[in-house]
Amino acid sequence: MALSLAVLKRFPSRMTKIYKSAAILSSKYFKDVADMERVSRLLESISSLQGPSVEFMAENKWDYTKKGTDWSDLCPFGPTQSPVKINSEDSYPASQCFIEKYYPLDLHYSPITTRGRFTKRVYILHGDYGQMHVFPPREKTPRIFDSVQFHFHAPSEHVVDSQSYDLELHLVHKDLKKGTVNAVLGILFKNTGKFNPFIQLSIDSLEKPVEIDIGSLLEKEPQFYFYHGSLTTPPCSENVLWFLMTKPLEMDEKQLKFFTSRWSENKGFAEGKGNNRDVQPLYNRPVLHFDDQDCMH
Ligand SMILES: [Zn+2]
Known part of the structure; x- marks a missing residue:
């Protein structure tokens, strides 16, 4: 829990997101906050990832x-x-x-x-x-x-x-x-x-x-x-x-x-x-x- 709070303090604008993922992570495993935060963000991407509507490029433009x-x-x-x-x-x-x-x-x-x-x-x-x-x-x-x-x-x-x-x-x-x-x-x-x-x-x-x-x-x-x-x-x-x-x-x-x-x-x-x-x-x-x-x- 101490580790989660440290994350919240450093990144208050992302409080909800970080907390949500961090809550299921075992802080013992990670060597530092940044390490744990990276995995939190990866998990967050499962539900939050969005992308612009793009078309695949015409094939003759690249090889x-x-x-x-x-x-x-x-x-x-x-x-x-x-x-x-x-x-x-x-x-x-x-x-x-x-x-x-x-x-x-x-x-x-x-x-x-x-x-x-x-x-x-x-x-x-x-x-x-x-x-x-x-x-x-x-x-x-x-x-x-x-x-x-x-x-x-x-x-x-x-x-x-x-x-x-x-x-x-x-x-x-x-x-x-x-x-x-x-x-x-x-x-x-x-x-x-x-x-x-x-x-x-x-x-x-x-x-x-x-x-x-x-x-x-x-x-x-x-x-x-x-x-x-x-x-x-x-x-x-x-x-x-x-x-x-x-x-x-x-x-x-x-x-x-x-x-x-x-x-x-x-x-x-x-x-x-x-x-x-x-x-x-x-x-x-x-x-x-x-x-x-x-x-x-
Ligand atoms: Zn492929």
Whole structure:
């Protein structure tokens, strides 16, 4: 409680917000007030995040040749850009941060029949495959995000513990009530030689409509990293709640070639550099790590 009061004193204008989140945090875990305040603000973003109504940029205005370093005219380049490098040891384990058990995510996915297509920059499949419910701490009413599409990057955009992965799937959701605020669930894939039925269906959908069940990729309560970030393509809007599954999934070489022959091994596309944006500075953003069975319902 002493720590919470210290926060209130320093930031009286944000009294209500800080107090609300700080109340569920265990002050013992944090090394100082600023540390705890950063996590409070991340939690606050679940219910308060809003964004301007923006359209995705026309594709011919940008490319991946310079990995996004030349997008300064197209992106705001604020302090919460994505993708980022995540260091698991620096992330805040939820099981130790919270006084109460807390697992914020409820995924309501169902199979859809859809087709995939290559745009100039990405392989994308559109459809409404369900909703992501994100629960602010101690609140029973979730913030609801509707699924709109999923797409792939090769190699991965996020880097975890200095490791880049072969492929990254982005499940894109929008809070339709609040304009274009997004929640993205990222899943990393590694070529281990093991056939992946979900990836195969996604590939097959280029030729014909296919029934795809995204839920088949997920465990009951998937473990993930959580941080406040941005779209990774122009206009790079900083209104995204990012969830990145901690467990990479497997795929085989032939499946990976479907993506790399188009991007990361194709000299004709961005000089063979792939369709991933460079990692962006984390600055002081906290990353939460939901990985302990004890902290889940
Ligand atoms: Zn993406």
